[in-house]
Structures are given as structure tokens and as C-alpha cells.
Amino acid sequence: MNHASEAALTDRVLAQYRNTPDxxxxxILSSLITHLHGFAxxxxxTFAEWQQGIAFLTRVGQMCTGDRQEFILLSDVLGLSMLxxxxxxxxADGASESTILGPFFVEDAPDLPIDAAMDAGQSGVPLRVTIDVKGGEGQPLPDAEVIVWHSDNDxxxxxxxxxxxxYFLRGRFRTDAQGCLRFWTITPxxxxxxxxxxVGDLLGLAGRHPWRPAHVHFLIAAEQHRTLVTHLFIGGGDYLDSDVVFGVKQGLVVDLERHAAGRAPDGRDCPQGWNCLSYNFCLAPSA
Known part of the structure; x- marks a missing residue:
């Protein structure tokens, strides 16, 4: 009788949403209700566990501010963002692989010219980034908007x-006539x-670490093409096989070209040495 009444309750709830105009x-609502009831x-x-869940989600909401989005973080660590x-x-056949946006993107990144340094004096090994942005047929995409951001040395x-x-270690660039972009930053x-x-409490209870492998974020937009949100991960580093937010794809792991102390080809003095990161991005045509 309990199982029958449980199923009947789900049916009654679904019936109340059956006339949703959109x-x-x-x-979405019908599927959500069906799966939530099925999960329970x-x-x-139990009622006590349900209350714990409500209290947890309340705390997640209370942690959200203009600079911190705990709900995105929760979605990330549960793998929902990547799914x-x-x-x-x-x-998106043929296009560069995408991955999650993450909680640290901002809309108003500073505009920077090609060959600019976006490190703003932050310490770290200099990183020279060179990317090409192309369309689905291999054609260069000039004047594509490229927003870049990553963490500091800490x-x-x-x-x-x-x-x-x-703002530092983030910038908004435009590709040149050949769809190319170059800039300096530091190796994250x-x-x-x-x-x-x-979210940290949840990771602790699950016995999981909170670490992400080293990476640089990119958001690339061009007319008549689908916007690409992705990372480039630095090859050979830690956590590539256990990224806390499941964001690593093998095609986005890039080995750096490492150089000893001296002057870079563009004349920049690099007493610590410097690294080079190169990648070709391909955008899918918009639908």
C-alpha cells in the first residue's frame, strides 16, 4: 500500500504541472519531479536527511556573493557542469573541445592589445601564449574576441x-588579420x-581533494560562429587525472616549450627563463 500511495502521489504532482504552457x-519540470521522487x-x-539537504542548499545560497558563486561550484564538483x-x-564535430566556464569569469575584463602583458607585475615564470583561431573550414577568423583569465602564482x-x-591575469583581446593572437602572462x-x-564540506565528507590542474581559461567569439568556452591544461602537471571539477579533456592538455634564462625573441628579458604555449582553436559555425 505504501508503494502504491507513493506512486500515486507522484502522479498527482505531475498532473498539476501537465498544463504548463511552455x-x-x-x-523539464515533469522529468525533474519524476527523478526527484524516484531518488527519494x-x-x-528520511525526513532528517531531507532537512540536512535543505540546510546544505541554504548554506550554498548564503555563500553566494557578487564575486563567489557557490552553486556553480557545487554543480562543478558533482560533474553536472561538465555533463x-x-x-x-x-x-560540435570538428570544433575545438569545450569545457566548463568556472566561477571566476567576469564580463568586464580589461581590453588589451596583441603582444600585451596581462601579468600586471605578478610573480611567476613568464608565459608566452600564441594562438590561432580558425573556422570550420580552416579559414582564419580575424577580429575574433578572445577573453583570457587564470590564477596567480598562489x-x-x-x-x-x-x-x-x-583586475590582473585576465584580458580581452582581438585576433589580427590572420586570426592570430600573442600575449604574455605568467605560468599558472x-x-x-x-x-x-x-562545497568544501561535501568534498571532505566524500574523501575528495579540492585541487584543479594548472590551466588557462579561454572564451572565444567570432561572427557567424559558435562561442567556445574552454581551458588549456599544462601537460605533465599534477591532478590531470583527478580534476575536482572533471574538466580535463586529453585534447586540451598542452606541453609547454620551456626556455632557459635570457631574452625572448621579442626582446623581453626573462632572467627566470620563460615558457611558450601554442594552440590552434577551431570554432564551429553557428546554427
């Missing part, structure tokens, strides 16, 4: 520093995601 919203039945969810990204790019992003520190290290909140 067909896509109706589909399958696990034998949605994979589903959303099912038909594993922190600029927006994690004290208010008033300003692996870093832990913010684990001082409920």
Missing part, C-alpha cells in the same frame, strides 16, 4: 583578492577551489 518547461524512493530518504557542457556540444584569481586590487600553478564553504 512545452520545454513542462518537459530509491534511497528511502551539461558535453550535452550542449553533441553536434593559486588565487584576482577577484579572490581584497576589494580594490583591480595547480590550485584548490574555494573549500571553506559547504
Amino acid at each position: 512545452p520545454r518547461l513542462r518537459q 524512493r530509491e534511497t528511502g530518504l 551539461v557542457d558535453t550535452i550542449d556540444h553533441r553536434n 593559486g588565487l584569481y584576482d577577484i579572490q583578492h581584497e576589494a580594490g586590487s583591480g 600553478p595547480p590550485y584548490p577551489i574555494p573549500d571553506d564553504g559547504p
